[in-house]
Protein backbone atom coordinates (compact mmCIF):
# COMPACT_ATOMS: atom_id res chain seq x y z
CA UNK A 1 0.00 0.00 0.00
CA UNK A 2 1.22 3.46 -0.88
CA UNK A 3 0.41 6.46 1.30
CA UNK A 4 -0.35 9.71 -0.44
CA UNK A 5 -2.19 12.93 0.30
CA UNK A 6 -5.14 13.75 -1.88
CA UNK A 7 -6.42 17.30 -1.37
CA UNK A 8 -4.98 17.20 2.14
CA UNK A 9 -6.56 13.84 2.84
CA UNK A 10 -4.39 10.89 3.86
CA UNK A 11 -5.12 8.04 1.48
CA UNK A 12 -3.75 4.60 0.72
CA UNK A 13 -3.77 2.94 -2.66
CA UNK A 14 -2.37 -0.20 -4.16
CA UNK A 15 0.83 0.08 -6.20
CA UNK A 16 0.07 0.21 -9.90
CA UNK A 17 -3.02 2.39 -9.66
CA UNK A 18 -3.07 5.69 -11.48
CA UNK A 19 -3.87 8.99 -9.82
CA UNK A 20 -7.18 9.09 -11.64
CA UNK A 21 -8.21 5.68 -10.34
CA UNK A 22 -7.14 6.70 -6.84
CA UNK A 23 -9.14 9.92 -6.96
CA UNK A 24 -12.18 8.15 -8.35
CA UNK A 25 -11.90 5.52 -5.65
CA UNK A 26 -12.00 8.22 -3.00
CA UNK A 27 -14.97 9.84 -4.66
CA UNK A 28 -13.29 12.83 -6.21
CA UNK A 29 -14.38 13.63 -9.70
CA UNK A 30 -11.81 14.54 -12.30
CA UNK A 31 -13.09 15.38 -15.77
CA UNK A 32 -11.74 13.21 -18.58
CA UNK A 33 -12.18 12.99 -22.31
CA UNK A 34 -9.77 10.38 -23.60
CA UNK A 35 -10.00 7.96 -20.68
CA UNK A 36 -12.06 4.81 -20.60
CA UNK A 37 -11.79 2.21 -17.88
CA UNK A 38 -11.64 -0.63 -20.40
CA UNK A 39 -8.89 0.86 -22.56
CA UNK A 40 -5.24 1.63 -22.00
CA UNK A 41 -4.77 5.29 -21.07
CA UNK A 42 -2.74 7.44 -23.45
CA UNK A 43 -3.02 10.88 -21.86
CA UNK A 44 -4.03 12.62 -25.05
CA UNK A 45 -6.63 15.14 -23.94
CA UNK A 46 -4.89 16.48 -20.80
CA UNK A 47 -8.23 17.26 -19.26
CA UNK A 48 -7.51 15.12 -16.22
CA UNK A 49 -4.60 17.33 -15.15
CA UNK A 50 -3.86 17.39 -11.43
CA UNK A 51 -1.22 19.26 -9.48
CA UNK A 52 1.44 17.24 -7.67
CA UNK A 53 4.26 18.20 -5.36
CA UNK A 54 4.59 20.92 -2.71
CA UNK A 55 2.82 24.17 -3.68
CA UNK A 56 6.01 26.09 -4.46
CA UNK A 57 7.41 23.36 -6.69
CA UNK A 58 4.28 21.84 -8.09
CA UNK A 59 3.65 20.60 -11.58
CA UNK A 60 0.67 19.47 -13.61
CA UNK A 61 0.47 15.86 -14.72
CA UNK A 62 -2.25 13.87 -16.42
CA UNK A 63 -3.92 11.79 -13.74
CA UNK A 64 -4.97 9.00 -16.08
CA UNK A 65 -1.38 8.03 -16.90
CA UNK A 66 0.51 9.03 -13.76
CA UNK A 67 1.16 6.09 -11.44
CA UNK A 68 0.69 6.46 -7.70
CA UNK A 69 3.88 7.07 -5.75
CA UNK A 70 4.65 6.97 -2.08
CA UNK A 71 4.27 10.31 -0.36
CA UNK A 72 2.84 12.10 -3.36
CA UNK A 73 0.90 15.29 -2.69
CA UNK A 74 -2.00 15.61 -5.09
CA UNK A 75 -4.36 18.51 -5.54
CA UNK A 76 -7.23 17.96 -7.91
CA UNK A 77 -9.06 21.25 -7.50
CA UNK A 78 -6.43 23.94 -6.96
CA UNK A 79 -6.59 27.26 -8.74
CA UNK A 80 -3.88 26.23 -11.13
CA UNK A 81 -5.61 22.99 -12.05
CA UNK A 82 -8.97 24.63 -12.54
CA UNK A 83 -7.58 27.39 -14.70
CA UNK A 84 -5.70 24.89 -16.86
CA UNK A 85 -8.81 22.75 -17.13
CA UNK A 86 -10.97 25.69 -18.17
CA UNK A 87 -8.48 26.76 -20.79
CA UNK A 88 -8.44 23.24 -22.20
CA UNK A 89 -12.21 23.07 -22.37
CA UNK A 90 -12.22 26.46 -24.06
CA UNK A 91 -9.82 25.17 -26.67
CA UNK A 92 -11.90 22.05 -27.22
CA UNK A 93 -14.94 24.26 -27.65
CA UNK A 94 -13.05 26.23 -30.24
CA UNK A 95 -12.31 23.01 -32.14
CA UNK A 96 -15.51 20.99 -31.88
CA UNK A 97 -18.48 23.09 -30.74
CA UNK A 98 -20.90 20.53 -32.13
CA UNK A 99 -20.09 17.94 -29.47
CA UNK A 100 -22.54 17.48 -26.65
CA UNK A 101 -19.86 16.03 -24.38
CA UNK A 102 -17.72 19.12 -24.74
CA UNK A 103 -20.65 21.49 -24.36
CA UNK A 104 -21.65 19.70 -21.17
CA UNK A 105 -18.12 19.97 -19.86
CA UNK A 106 -18.13 23.69 -20.64
CA UNK A 107 -21.32 24.21 -18.69
CA UNK A 108 -20.17 22.10 -15.81
CA UNK A 109 -16.86 23.90 -15.50
CA UNK A 110 -18.27 27.31 -16.21
CA UNK A 111 -16.55 28.06 -19.45
CA UNK A 112 -18.65 30.79 -20.95
CA UNK A 113 -16.58 32.20 -23.76
CA UNK A 114 -14.24 31.14 -26.51
CA UNK A 115 -11.33 33.45 -27.16
CA UNK A 116 -9.82 31.36 -29.94
CA UNK A 117 -10.57 31.26 -33.61
CA UNK A 118 -13.71 29.21 -33.97
CA UNK A 119 -13.33 26.01 -35.94
CA UNK A 120 -15.85 23.29 -36.66
CA UNK A 121 -13.83 20.10 -36.70
CA UNK A 122 -15.28 16.69 -36.06
CA UNK A 123 -12.37 15.11 -34.21
CA UNK A 124 -10.35 15.99 -31.13
CA UNK A 125 -7.85 13.17 -31.67
CA UNK A 126 -8.55 11.57 -28.30
CA UNK A 127 -7.76 8.16 -29.80
CA UNK A 128 -10.64 6.38 -28.09
CA UNK A 129 -11.86 4.91 -31.37
CA UNK A 130 -8.38 3.71 -32.29
CA UNK A 131 -7.99 1.99 -28.95
CA UNK A 132 -11.41 0.41 -28.78
CA UNK A 133 -10.97 -0.95 -32.30
CA UNK A 134 -7.67 -2.54 -31.40
CA UNK A 135 -8.05 -3.49 -27.76
CA UNK A 136 -11.67 -4.50 -27.43
CA UNK A 137 -12.72 -5.39 -30.96
CA UNK A 138 -9.36 -6.86 -32.02
CA UNK A 139 -9.89 -5.41 -35.45
CA UNK A 140 -7.30 -2.63 -35.76
CA UNK A 141 -8.92 -1.07 -38.76
CA UNK A 142 -8.11 2.56 -37.90
CA UNK A 143 -5.03 4.36 -36.70
CA UNK A 144 -3.53 7.80 -36.29
CA UNK A 145 -2.28 8.83 -39.72
CA UNK A 146 0.19 11.61 -40.46
CA UNK A 147 1.89 13.85 -37.97
CA UNK A 148 1.67 17.23 -36.31
CA UNK A 149 -1.15 19.45 -37.48
CA UNK A 150 -1.89 16.94 -40.21
CA UNK A 151 -2.58 14.16 -37.75
CA UNK A 152 -5.89 12.46 -38.41
CA UNK A 153 -7.59 9.13 -37.96
CA UNK A 154 -8.05 6.93 -40.96
CA UNK A 155 -7.87 3.48 -42.48
CA UNK A 156 -5.22 1.89 -44.67
CA UNK A 157 -4.73 4.21 -47.66
CA UNK A 158 -7.97 5.94 -46.64
CA UNK A 159 -9.88 3.12 -48.28
CA UNK A 160 -12.67 0.91 -47.03
CA UNK A 161 -10.95 -1.38 -44.58
CA UNK A 162 -11.09 -5.15 -44.83
CA UNK A 163 -10.38 -5.40 -41.11
CA UNK A 164 -13.47 -3.40 -40.19
CA UNK A 165 -16.47 -5.48 -39.15
CA UNK A 166 -18.82 -2.51 -38.94
CA UNK A 167 -19.35 -3.05 -35.23
CA UNK A 168 -19.79 0.66 -34.64
CA UNK A 169 -17.72 0.68 -31.45
CA UNK A 170 -15.71 3.67 -32.67
CA UNK A 171 -18.86 5.72 -33.08
CA UNK A 172 -20.22 4.52 -29.78
CA UNK A 173 -17.19 5.69 -27.84
CA UNK A 174 -16.51 8.92 -29.74
CA UNK A 175 -17.07 11.98 -27.53
CA UNK A 176 -17.62 14.19 -30.54
CA UNK A 177 -19.99 12.09 -32.66
CA UNK A 178 -22.84 12.67 -30.25
CA UNK A 179 -24.36 15.90 -31.52
CA UNK A 180 -25.15 18.62 -29.05
CA UNK A 181 -28.74 19.17 -28.07
CA UNK A 182 -30.33 21.90 -30.09
CA UNK A 183 -31.53 24.54 -27.68
CA UNK A 184 -34.30 26.98 -28.54
CA UNK A 185 -31.93 29.67 -29.77
CA UNK A 186 -28.57 28.39 -30.61
CA UNK A 187 -26.57 31.38 -31.75
CA UNK A 188 -22.93 30.77 -31.19
CA UNK A 189 -20.40 28.13 -30.36
CA UNK A 190 -20.86 28.14 -26.60
CA UNK A 191 -24.21 26.78 -25.63
CA UNK A 192 -24.06 26.97 -21.82
CA UNK A 193 -27.73 26.10 -21.57
CA UNK A 194 -26.93 23.66 -18.81
CA UNK A 195 -24.92 26.21 -16.89
CA UNK A 196 -25.93 26.49 -13.28
CA UNK A 197 -23.10 26.11 -10.81
CA UNK A 198 -20.04 28.19 -10.22
CA UNK A 199 -17.78 27.60 -7.24
CA UNK A 200 -17.79 30.83 -5.21
CA UNK A 201 -14.95 29.71 -3.01
CA UNK A 202 -12.10 30.24 -5.48
CA UNK A 203 -12.10 33.91 -4.57
CA UNK A 204 -11.71 33.28 -0.86
CA UNK A 205 -9.69 30.09 -0.77
CA UNK A 206 -6.85 28.69 -2.79
CA UNK A 207 -8.82 25.57 -3.66
CA UNK A 208 -12.32 24.99 -4.86
CA UNK A 209 -14.41 23.16 -2.30
CA UNK A 210 -17.25 22.00 -4.47
CA UNK A 211 -15.90 18.48 -4.70
CA UNK A 212 -17.13 18.20 -1.14
CA UNK A 213 -20.81 17.94 -0.79
CA UNK A 214 -22.14 20.02 0.89
CA UNK A 215 -19.67 22.72 -0.07
CA UNK A 216 -17.51 23.80 2.87
CA UNK A 217 -17.32 27.40 1.71
CA UNK A 218 -21.07 27.72 1.51
CA UNK A 219 -21.53 25.86 4.80
CA UNK A 220 -19.16 28.17 6.65
CA UNK A 221 -21.54 31.04 6.14
CA UNK A 222 -19.77 32.77 3.32
CA UNK A 223 -22.31 34.65 1.34
CA UNK A 224 -22.74 32.56 -1.76
CA UNK A 225 -22.09 34.74 -4.73
CA UNK A 226 -24.74 35.21 -7.36
CA UNK A 227 -24.77 32.13 -9.50
CA UNK A 228 -23.81 29.66 -6.79
CA UNK A 229 -26.26 26.83 -6.37
CA UNK A 230 -28.76 28.81 -8.35
CA UNK A 231 -29.70 28.63 -11.91
CA UNK A 232 -28.29 31.58 -13.72
CA UNK A 233 -30.96 34.01 -14.76
CA UNK A 234 -31.90 34.05 -18.37
CA UNK A 235 -30.47 30.66 -19.21
CA UNK B 236 -5.03 -1.29 -15.57
CA UNK B 237 -2.34 -3.83 -14.80
CA UNK B 238 -4.15 -6.35 -16.89
CA UNK B 239 -4.13 -3.95 -19.77
CA UNK B 240 -0.42 -3.35 -19.37
CA UNK B 241 0.30 -7.04 -19.45
CA UNK B 242 -1.87 -7.42 -22.49
CA UNK B 243 0.04 -4.66 -24.21
CA UNK B 244 3.42 -6.11 -23.27
CA UNK B 245 2.58 -9.51 -24.63
CA UNK B 246 1.24 -7.98 -27.78
CA UNK B 247 4.42 -5.99 -28.27
CA UNK B 248 6.44 -9.12 -27.87
CA UNK B 249 4.35 -10.85 -30.51
CA UNK B 250 4.92 -7.96 -32.83
CA UNK B 251 8.67 -8.13 -32.26
CA UNK B 252 8.77 -11.82 -32.95
CA UNK B 253 6.67 -11.40 -36.02
CA UNK B 254 8.95 -8.82 -37.55
CA UNK B 255 11.98 -11.14 -37.49
CA UNK B 256 14.14 -8.61 -35.69
CA UNK B 257 13.86 -6.27 -38.62
CA UNK B 258 12.50 -2.94 -37.60
CA UNK B 259 9.54 -1.74 -39.57
CA UNK B 260 11.30 1.42 -40.67
CA UNK B 261 14.21 -0.53 -42.12
CA UNK B 262 11.85 -2.69 -44.14
CA UNK B 263 10.02 0.35 -45.44
CA UNK B 264 13.36 1.89 -46.38
CA UNK B 265 14.22 -1.17 -48.39
CA UNK B 266 10.93 -1.04 -50.23
CA UNK B 267 11.33 2.63 -50.91
CA UNK B 268 14.81 2.03 -52.28
CA UNK B 269 13.65 -0.66 -54.69
CA UNK B 270 10.46 0.97 -55.89
CA UNK B 271 11.29 4.64 -55.34
CA UNK B 272 8.11 4.85 -53.28
CA UNK B 273 5.87 2.64 -51.16
CA UNK B 274 3.39 0.91 -53.46
CA UNK B 275 0.15 -0.18 -51.88
CA UNK B 276 0.29 -3.79 -53.03
CA UNK B 277 3.83 -4.24 -51.73
CA UNK B 278 2.75 -2.91 -48.35
CA UNK B 279 -0.11 -5.38 -48.35
CA UNK B 280 2.25 -8.25 -49.07
CA UNK B 281 4.62 -7.12 -46.36
CA UNK B 282 1.79 -6.95 -43.85
CA UNK B 283 0.70 -10.47 -44.69
CA UNK B 284 4.20 -11.88 -44.62
CA UNK B 285 5.31 -10.28 -41.37
CA UNK B 286 1.92 -10.42 -39.72
CA UNK B 287 1.74 -6.68 -39.10
CA UNK B 288 -1.62 -4.88 -39.11
CA UNK B 289 -2.01 -3.06 -42.41
CA UNK B 290 -2.94 0.21 -40.84
CA UNK B 291 0.27 0.20 -38.80
CA UNK B 292 2.29 0.30 -41.99
CA UNK B 293 0.26 3.22 -43.23
CA UNK B 294 0.73 5.00 -39.94
CA UNK B 295 4.51 4.69 -39.98
CA UNK B 296 4.73 5.50 -43.68
CA UNK B 297 2.79 8.73 -43.22
CA UNK B 298 4.65 9.71 -40.06
CA UNK B 299 8.06 10.05 -41.69
CA UNK B 300 8.30 12.57 -44.48
CA UNK B 301 11.11 10.57 -46.06
CA UNK B 302 8.64 7.91 -47.12
CA UNK B 303 6.49 8.62 -50.12
CA UNK B 304 3.26 6.92 -51.10
CA UNK B 305 3.29 8.35 -54.62
CA UNK B 306 5.96 7.60 -57.23
CA UNK B 307 8.97 9.88 -57.05
CA UNK B 308 11.09 11.15 -59.94
CA UNK B 309 14.36 9.53 -60.97
CA UNK B 310 16.30 12.46 -59.61
CA UNK B 311 15.55 13.71 -56.15
CA UNK B 312 16.17 17.35 -55.51
CA UNK B 313 16.13 18.69 -52.00
CA UNK B 314 16.27 22.39 -51.32
CA UNK B 315 16.90 23.47 -47.80
CA UNK B 316 14.50 25.96 -46.29
CA UNK B 317 16.05 25.86 -42.83
CA UNK B 318 16.92 29.01 -40.95
CA UNK B 319 20.50 29.45 -42.15
CA UNK B 320 19.59 28.72 -45.74
CA UNK B 321 16.55 30.94 -45.57
CA UNK B 322 18.61 33.85 -44.29
CA UNK B 323 21.02 33.40 -47.16
CA UNK B 324 18.30 33.44 -49.78
CA UNK B 325 17.12 29.87 -50.24
CA UNK B 326 13.66 31.14 -51.10
CA UNK B 327 14.88 32.63 -54.37
CA UNK B 328 16.78 29.45 -55.15
CA UNK B 329 13.71 27.30 -54.58
CA UNK B 330 11.64 29.63 -56.72
CA UNK B 331 14.15 29.36 -59.52
CA UNK B 332 14.16 25.56 -59.36
CA UNK B 333 10.37 25.58 -59.41
CA UNK B 334 10.43 27.83 -62.45
CA UNK B 335 12.98 25.76 -64.34
CA UNK B 336 11.26 22.43 -63.64
CA UNK B 337 7.72 23.76 -63.64
CA UNK B 338 6.82 22.05 -60.35
CA UNK B 339 6.30 23.16 -56.78
CA UNK B 340 8.04 21.57 -53.78
CA UNK B 341 6.47 18.18 -53.07
CA UNK B 342 5.65 17.54 -56.73
CA UNK B 343 7.19 15.43 -59.48
CA UNK B 344 7.63 16.45 -63.11
CA UNK B 345 5.24 14.87 -65.57
CA UNK B 346 7.98 12.88 -67.30
CA UNK B 347 8.87 11.34 -63.95
CA UNK B 348 12.43 12.65 -64.11
CA UNK B 349 12.59 15.09 -61.20
CA UNK B 350 10.91 15.48 -57.89
CA UNK B 351 11.44 18.52 -55.75
CA UNK B 352 11.27 18.51 -51.97
CA UNK B 353 11.68 21.41 -49.58
CA UNK B 354 13.34 20.23 -46.38
CA UNK B 355 14.25 21.81 -43.08
CA UNK B 356 17.98 22.02 -42.39
CA UNK B 357 20.22 19.40 -43.90
CA UNK B 358 22.77 19.84 -41.17
CA UNK B 359 25.32 21.68 -43.27
CA UNK B 360 24.39 25.26 -42.52
CA UNK B 361 27.88 26.58 -43.20
CA UNK B 362 27.27 25.80 -46.87
CA UNK B 363 23.95 27.65 -47.03
CA UNK B 364 21.96 27.91 -49.19
CA UNK B 365 22.07 24.26 -49.97
CA UNK B 366 20.62 22.20 -52.81
CA UNK B 367 21.00 18.43 -52.89
CA UNK B 368 20.64 16.66 -56.21
CA UNK B 369 20.76 12.88 -56.07
CA UNK B 370 22.56 12.98 -52.76
CA UNK B 371 25.20 15.35 -54.03
CA UNK B 372 25.46 18.53 -52.02
CA UNK B 373 25.73 21.80 -53.87
CA UNK B 374 26.82 24.61 -51.61
CA UNK B 375 26.31 28.37 -51.76
CA UNK B 376 23.66 28.18 -54.43
CA UNK B 377 22.34 31.25 -56.15
CA UNK B 378 19.38 31.41 -58.53
CA UNK B 379 21.79 32.11 -61.37
CA UNK B 380 23.60 28.81 -60.81
CA UNK B 381 20.49 26.68 -60.98
CA UNK B 382 20.33 26.52 -64.75
CA UNK B 383 23.93 25.38 -65.06
CA UNK B 384 23.40 22.84 -62.29
CA UNK B 385 20.48 21.17 -64.04
CA UNK B 386 22.27 21.34 -67.31
CA UNK B 387 25.03 19.27 -65.77
CA UNK B 388 22.61 16.79 -64.26
CA UNK B 389 20.73 16.34 -67.51
CA UNK B 390 23.85 16.05 -69.64
CA UNK B 391 25.36 13.44 -67.38
CA UNK B 392 22.24 11.28 -67.34
CA UNK B 393 20.55 12.02 -70.65
CA UNK B 394 20.81 9.03 -72.98
CA UNK B 395 18.84 10.28 -75.92
CA UNK B 396 20.18 13.73 -76.60
CA UNK B 397 19.11 13.50 -80.23
CA UNK B 398 15.51 12.53 -79.64
CA UNK B 399 12.67 15.00 -79.26
CA UNK B 400 12.16 14.07 -75.61
CA UNK B 401 15.42 15.59 -74.60
CA UNK B 402 15.11 18.80 -72.64
CA UNK B 403 18.82 19.44 -72.20
CA UNK B 404 18.87 22.50 -74.36
CA UNK B 405 15.68 24.01 -73.03
CA UNK B 406 17.15 24.28 -69.56
CA UNK B 407 20.24 25.95 -70.92
CA UNK B 408 18.04 28.57 -72.59
CA UNK B 409 16.20 29.14 -69.34
CA UNK B 410 19.37 29.80 -67.45
CA UNK B 411 20.67 32.18 -70.09
CA UNK B 412 17.52 34.21 -69.97
CA UNK B 413 17.98 34.70 -66.30
CA UNK B 414 21.63 35.64 -66.09
Ligand code: FES
Nearest residue numbers: 043045046048064
Ligand atom coordinates in the same frame (compact mmCIF):
# COMPACT_ATOMS: atom_id res chain seq x y z
S1 FES C 1 -8.21 11.63 -19.57
FE1 FES C 1 -6.21 11.88 -18.90
S2 FES C 1 -5.36 12.90 -20.58
FE2 FES C 1 -7.34 12.49 -21.33
Ligand code: FES
Nearest residue numbers: 315317320357359
Ligand atom coordinates in the same frame (compact mmCIF):
# COMPACT_ATOMS: atom_id res chain seq x y z
S1 FES D 1 19.51 25.52 -42.71
FE1 FES D 1 20.03 24.65 -44.58
S2 FES D 1 21.48 23.22 -43.96
FE2 FES D 1 20.90 24.05 -42.07
